[in-house]
Amino acid sequence: MKAFSYVNPANERDAVRALSPEHEKAMPLGGGQDLLARMKDYVTQPDRIVNVKGALESTVTPMPGGGLKIGAAMRIVDLAANAQVAKLYPAMIVAAGEVGTPQIRNQGTVGGNLNQRPRCWYFRNEEFVCFKKGGSQCFSPSGENQFHAIFGNGPSFIVHPSSLAVPSVAYGATFRLFGPKGERMVPAAEYFTMPTLQNVQRENVLAPDELLTHVILPAPGAVKSGHYEVRYKESHDWPIAFATVLLTMNGNTVGAARVVMGAVAPVPWRSQAAEAALAGKAINEQTAAAAADAALRDAKPMSQNAYKIQVAKTAVKRAILNAAGLNVPGTRTTL
Numbered sequence: 001m002k003a004f005s006y007v008n009p010a011n012e013r014d015a016v017r018a019l020s021p022e023h024e025k026a027m028p029l030g031g032g033q034d035l036l037a038r039m040k041d042y043v044t045q046p047d048r049i050v051n052v053k054g055a056l057e058s059t060v061t062p063m064p065g066g067g068l069k070i071g072a073a074m075r076i077v078d079l080a081a082n083a084q085v086a087k088l089y090p091a092m093i094v095a096a097g098e099v100g101t102p103q104i105r106n107q108g109t110v111g112g113n114l115n116q117r118p119r120c121w122y123f124r125n126e127e128f129v130c131f132k133k134g135g136s137q138c139f140s141p142s143g144e145n146q147f148h149a150i151f152g153n154g155p156s157f158i159v160h161p162s163s164l165a166v167p168s169v170a171y172g173a174t175f176r177l178f179g180p181k182g183e184r185m186v187p188a189a190e191y192f193t194m195p196t197l198q199n200v201q202r203e204n205v206l207a208p209d210e211l212l213t214h215v216i217l218p219a220p221g222a223v224k225s226g227h228y229e230v231r232y233k234e235s236h237d238w239p240i241a242f243a244t245v246l247l248t249m250n251g252n253t254v255g256a257a258r259v260v261m262g263a264v265a266p267v268p269w270r271s272q273a274a275e276a277a278l279a280g281k282a283i284n285e286q287t288a289a290a291a292a293d294a295a296l297r298d299a300k301p302m303s304q305n306a307y308k309i310q311v312a313k314t315a316v317k318r319a320i321l322n323a324a325g326l327n328v329p330g331t332r333t334t335l
């Protein structure tokens with residue numbers, strides 16, 4: 001590992017001062033599970049790391065108007081056990097509780113989880129200089145692509161690795177960012193960015209000298225939520241596909257729906273087709289399956305990942321049934 005200096009600031013202002021306007025020079029450190037692994041693999045080689053655990057909040061605070069504000073230094077294990085979040089945003093609790101293993105949840109922070117870099121094996125291997133590392137290609141279309149994107153059409157085919165990103169987008173969260181010019185508020189749906197040839201090295205709009213300090217969740221109203229993840233049998237690995245679904249009921253039928261999928265695209269992938277398919281319907285096996293079909297209709301798999309279409313359909317269908325309070329076979333399905 002390349003030698004680096006270590007800064008331990010006491011507040012967000014000092015933390016930002018220790019960052020750099022240049023990408024990858026000075027990096028925030030949460031639980032370190034992603035950053036330190038990338039440093040050991042020579043994928044990221046910063047001159048300085050800035051521990052943000054003592055600089056950022058790690059608590060949940062009620063917001064005026066009924067929402068909640070989650071500090072980015074909160075550990076995933078604490079988020080998963082938080083009663084206020086459980087009451088208002090149950091899908092967030094399920095997502096947090098399914099991240100990796102108890103050790104990973106114990107160490108990982110909300111800010112680190114949302115900003116972790118892709119798990120693509122080409123990106124993580126120093127031998128492959130892909131788009132994300134300043135190269136001129138994504139190796140997955142002609143290579144090993146069984147876990148890569150089925151939506152988005154490249155040019156990079158990573159899937160966003162954060163489980164917390166998907167319910168954040170579904171619940172309409174806003175991220176508070178803090179940088180040298182002060183704070184800015186960015187809706188979660190606009191924080192995560194689709195790759196273009198101009199920005200392909202990044203997954204979000206965060207500047208190199210900014211921090212994500214809070215996840216602000218708006219009052220959810222009378223929404224019902226469901227979250228469902230499908231992963232390999234007995235695996236601690238990231239899900240193959242997953243979905244968060246929110247339903248606002250109008251009596252027995254759906255007044256409005258929000259369907260967001262994870263692990264299928266470079267960003268949390270909202271399906272307005274699935275939402276339209278649910279509107280005005282009573283929820284049952286057939287209507288949930290029809291919405292799941294609509295959600296995956298435009299998927300474009302590569303040579304080895306067409307199987308993800310059925311997996312994602314299952315995740316969407318079961319998240320819908322789960323949101324409607326209907327019986328689904330557990331929240332953790334294995335392949």
Ligand SMILES: Cc1cc2nc3c(=O)[nH]c(=O)nc-3n(C[C@H](O)[C@H](O)[C@H](O)COP(=O)(O)OP(=O)(O)OC[C@H]3O[C@@H](n4cnc5c(N)ncnc54)[C@H](O)[C@@H]3O)c2cc1C
Nearest residue numbers: 028030031032033034035100108109111112113115163212
């Ligand atoms: C076997 C295994 C299974 C896993 N399964 C899952 C899973 O199912 N779902 C899932 O979501 N994750 C999964 N993970 C990943 C794990 O959850 C993340 O690595 C962890 O949450 C990252 O949090 P951290 O605090 O350790 O991040 P760090 O490693 O400290 O940081 C990650 C990145 O975010 C940046 N960063 C940290 N804090 C901030 C901040 N406040 N503002 C801006 N940037 C910041 C860092 O500079 C770094 O680039 C898995 C990991 C392993 C090893």
